[in-house]
Amino acid sequence: MLMLRFACSPTGDMHIDDLRVALLNYIISKQKNEDLIVRIDDMNKEKNIEGKDQEILAILELFHIKYSQVVYQSQNIRFYSAMALDLLHKKKAFACFCSHEWLENKKNEAKAAKKPYKYDDACRNLPAELVIDNTAPFTVRIAKPEQATTSDPMDSFVIMRQDKTPTYNFACAIDDMLSDISIIIRKDEQKNDTAKELHVRNSLGYDKEIEYAYLPALLDTPSVKELLEDGYLPEAISNYLISTINEPLKEIFTLQKAIEWFDLGKISKTPTHFDIDILKHINKEHLKNLEAKELSRYVGFADEEIGELARIYLNEANTTKELKAKIAPIFSQRVIPGMFAQQATLMAQTIKDAPYFEAYIDFKNHIMKETGLEGESFLKPLQILLTNAEHGPDVAKVYKYLKNYIQEIVK
RNA sequence: GGCCCCGUCGUCUAGCGGUUAGGAUCCAUGGUUUUCAUCCAUGUUACAGGAGUUCAAUUCUCCUCGGGGUCACCA
Numbered sequence: 001m002l003m004l005r006f007a008c009s010p011t012g013d014m015h016i017d018d019l020r021v022a023l024l025n026y027i028i029s030k031q032k033n034e035d036l037i038v039r040i041d042d043m044n045k046e047k048n049i050e051g052k053d054q055e056i057l058a059i060l061e062l063f064h065i066k067y068s069q070v071v072y073q074s075q076n077i078r079f080y081s082a083m084a085l086d087l088l089h090k091k092k093a094f095a096c097f098c099s100h101e102w103l104e105n106k107k108n109e110a111k112a113a114k115k116p117y118k119y120d121d122a123c124r125n126l127p128a129e130l131v132i133d134n135t136a137p138f139t140v141r142i143a144k145p146e147q148a149t150t151s152d153p154m155d156s157f158v159i160m161r162q163d164k165t166p167t168y169n170f171a172c173a174i175d176d177m178l179s180d181i182s183i184i185i186r187k188d189e190q191k192n193d194t195a196k197e198l199h200v201r202n203s204l205g206y207d208k209e210i211e212y213a214y215l216p217a218l219l220d221t222p223s224v225k226e227l228l229e230d231g232y233l234p235e236a237i238s239n240y241l242i243s244t245i246n247e248p249l250k251e252i253f254t255l256q257k258a259i260e261w262f263d264l265g266k267i268s269k270t271p272t273h274f275d276i277d278i279l280k281h282i283n284k285e286h287l288k289n290l291e292a293k294e295l296s297r298y299v300g301f302a303d304e305e306i307g308e309l310a311r312i313y314l315n316e317a318n319t320t321k322e323l324k325a326k327i328a329p330i331f332s333q334r335v336i337p338g339m340f341a342q343q344a345t346l347m348a349q350t351i352k353d354a355p356y357f358e359a360y361i362d363f364k365n366h367i368m369k370e371t372g373l374e375g376e377s378f379l380k381p382l383q384i385l386l387t388n389a390e391h392g393p394d395v396a397k398v399y400k401y402l403k404n405y406i407q408e409i410v411k
Numbered sequence: 412g413g414c415c416c417c418g419u420c421g422u423c424u425a426g427c428g429g430u431u432a433g434g435a436u437c438c439a440u441g442g443u444u445u446u447c448a449u450c451c452a453u454g455u456u457a458c459a460g461g462a463g464u465u466c467a468a469u470u471c472u473c474c475u476c477g478g479g480g481u482c483a484c485c486a
Contacts, residue, residue, distance in 0.1 A: 009486050041486055073486095100484075107483090116413040116482070139484055152414040152482085161484040168486050188416060189480050216417070217479060240423095243435095247424065251435065268424080271479055275422050278436050315449040379445065391447035 002034040002182040006060075006067070007172070009041040010052035013223035014059055016274070017187065020241040021215060023255075025185050026065040027242070030259045035068040037179060042074050043171060059224050063234045064255060071179065073171055080166035083174055083204060084140050084159055092203045093159060095131055095138040096123040118155040137162040142170070145199055154195060169193055173200035176210065185213045185264075188271075213264060215245060217271040227279075231298075231321030236283040243282075244272050252285045280318040287314055287323070299324045309401040312393045329388040330402070330409070336384055343381040346371050351385070351410045360399040385410065 006022045008014065029036035038060065040053045057070065087093035103119075110117035124143065140160035144153070159170035166174075176184065176197070191214050201207075218241075227237055235254060242248065242258050245268050249261050287295065292307030298320040299310050309330075310323055317323040336344045350370045357363035368378060383395050386402055386409065402409065 007486090011486070044486060047485075096484095103484090111412080114412045158484050163484080165484090167484065172486085187480090191415060192481050214416080219479080244423070247434095270417055270424090272423065275436075278423060281436060313448095316447070376445075383446075389447090393448075394444080394446090 002032055003180050004029045004034060004036045004183050004185070005039050005176065005179060005181050006036065006065075007039040007041050007175075007186075008056050009044065009047075010049055010056065011044060011047040012049065012052070013225050014056055015223050016221045016227065016237065016241060017215075017218040019059065019063065019224050019237070020218060020245070021185065021187060022060060022065055023063065023238055023241055024215060024245060026067075027255075027259050027262050028183065028185060028264055031262065031264075032183075036066070038067045038070045039175060039179075040070065040072045041168070041172075042072055043165060043168070055225075062228075063238055071175070073175060076171070076175060076178065077165070079178060080160070080171055080174060081164065084166070084170070087142060087159070087203055088140065090203075091143070093140050093142045094124050094126070094156075095134075096141045096156075096158070097126075097134055097136050097138045098122060099136075116152075118153070119157070121156055124156065142200060142203060154199065157196060159200070169196040170200055173197035174204075177201055177204070177206050177208075180208075181210060182208070183211045183213070185215065188214045188216050190214075213267065215267065216269055218244065219271060219273045221274045229321075231319030231323070232279060232283050233286050233320070236279065236286040239286065240279045240282050244268065252282065252289075284314065284318045287317075287320070295323075299327045301327075305401045305404065309398065312397050312401075315393065326389075326392075330386070331405075332388065334385065334388050336381075337390070340377075340381045340384060343371070343373055343377055344385055347373065347381050347385060348410050351406065357403070360396045360403075363399060363403070364396075 004025045006025045008018055008022070025036055038057070040056070042048050042053065053072075060067065084093060088095075106120070107117045119141070121144070123138075123141070139158045139162055141156040142159045144156040157169070158167050160166055172193070173196070175181075194212055224237070228234070238255050238258075239248075239253055242253075242255075242262070243251070246258075246262050246266055247268075248258070250257075287298075288311070290298070292304045292311065293302070294307070295310045296303050296307030299306065301307075306327070310327055313323055313326045317326055334344075347367060350367055354363075354366055354370070357366065367382070368374060371378070373381070379395070380390065383392065384390060386395055386398055386406075387393070392398075
């Protein structure tokens with residue numbers, strides 16, 4: 001049985017590099033047809049922000065990332081204590097009475113001497129009577145591995161703080177053990193945590209092999225919320241994020257398609273910069289693929305005609321926000337530049353009195369004839385009257401979707 | 412400073428010993444469009460540097476340089 005997990009802490013807005021990790025975990029879980037669980041790392045009481053967990057889950061929902069359950073670290077506290085006690089019994093962990101200041105001094109000394117700081121195991125072999133008589137607060141440290149397995153030997157690190165809450169590496173190692181996780185896909189920057197977590201599990205006698213995969217950094221990333229507010233489609237964001245880790249078959253694709261071809265073995269190794277230009281391009285393509293009704297909803301209407309109208313404007317907009325800014329003026333008060341004021345007034349009156357025309361050509365001929373305007377002095381005022389902008393799409397195209405609203409607009 | 416990861420057009424990338432080093436985006440130019448844009452066409456720009464291995468190195472090895480990450484009683 002395989003199991004994957006996505007861990008996220010509710011201490012701030014979710015950034016798109018977090019989302020990318022979630023997406024990747026989801027894709028692999030689907031490919032392997034296994035469960036994905038979401039873990040909320042809520043052990044930092046001071047930094048936790050009320051409601052952020054729900055926000056994270058809402059984002060996952062919006063991006064169609066499905067999971068089988070949500071676990072909160074804070075609910076596992078009794079396990080962490082039990083495991084720490086077990087390690088203590090087995091002499092694989094020990095109480096450390098070193099004060100914060102003292103350790104701080106040691107670190108500064110090491111820094112001054114340009115040597116890496118390692119805890120010196122001062123409290124490791126304290127006689128039992130010294131421990132029992134000591135009323136000072138203490139942390140629990142896990143005994144470092146017997147032999148150094150890497151060129152950067154680990155020291156006996158803290159697993160339980162003075163307030164007897166677990167540290168991250170300890171909690172994380174135990175969570176993955178309890179949830180029976182088999183594949184961990186996380187950010188590259190967490191690579192250094194892996195050895196510690198492995199050591200915790202080994203010390204506890206857990207020997208299941210966990211497969212690890214690391215995602216190189218995505219630099220300068222905005223929060224998911226920001227992108228959504230700026231009018232980027234979830235499917236476009238997914239498309240972009242996935243193409244930063246695997247070369248896609250086709251530039252534009254859906255999450256479903258990505259599940260078919262994605263290859264965990266071909267994860268890109270180079271750290272990448274978040275590139276808004278490419279996302280814009282992808283977003284536009286996804287916008288083009290939307291049904292008229294759906295498109296219409298994104299710009300604040302629920303009308304197929306408006307959707308088609310919006311589609312015309314897609315040529316000059318990359319996001320739903322930009323699209324909205326193009327469509328909204330059409331249905332608001334006209335701003336007519338002085339040089340066209342006269343013609344526009346005349347034309348507006350003529351349109352008001354005119355019958356309904358199905359075809360633009362008939363409409364155009366009628367207005368031309370009635371107003372006597374032609375060329376530039378016909379087209380510009382008409383364009384402004386219809387679209388409330390001096391530049392924009394072909395009025396003939398726009399008329400097709402605007403003809404039913406024309407009296408309302410001219411008013 | 413120790414350790415880890417990574418260096419191909421400005422950006423995202425393809426390449427897995429022999430290629431005119433390909434694509435996307437951006438930018439520029441031209442064409443279409445009675446406007447802006449779209450669209451189409453064309454174009455500029457890249458193997459970080461140095462040694463080695465080899466008939467042959469963007470590709471393999473080492474060094475240098477550069478970028479990022481990490482070294483907590485944060486997650």
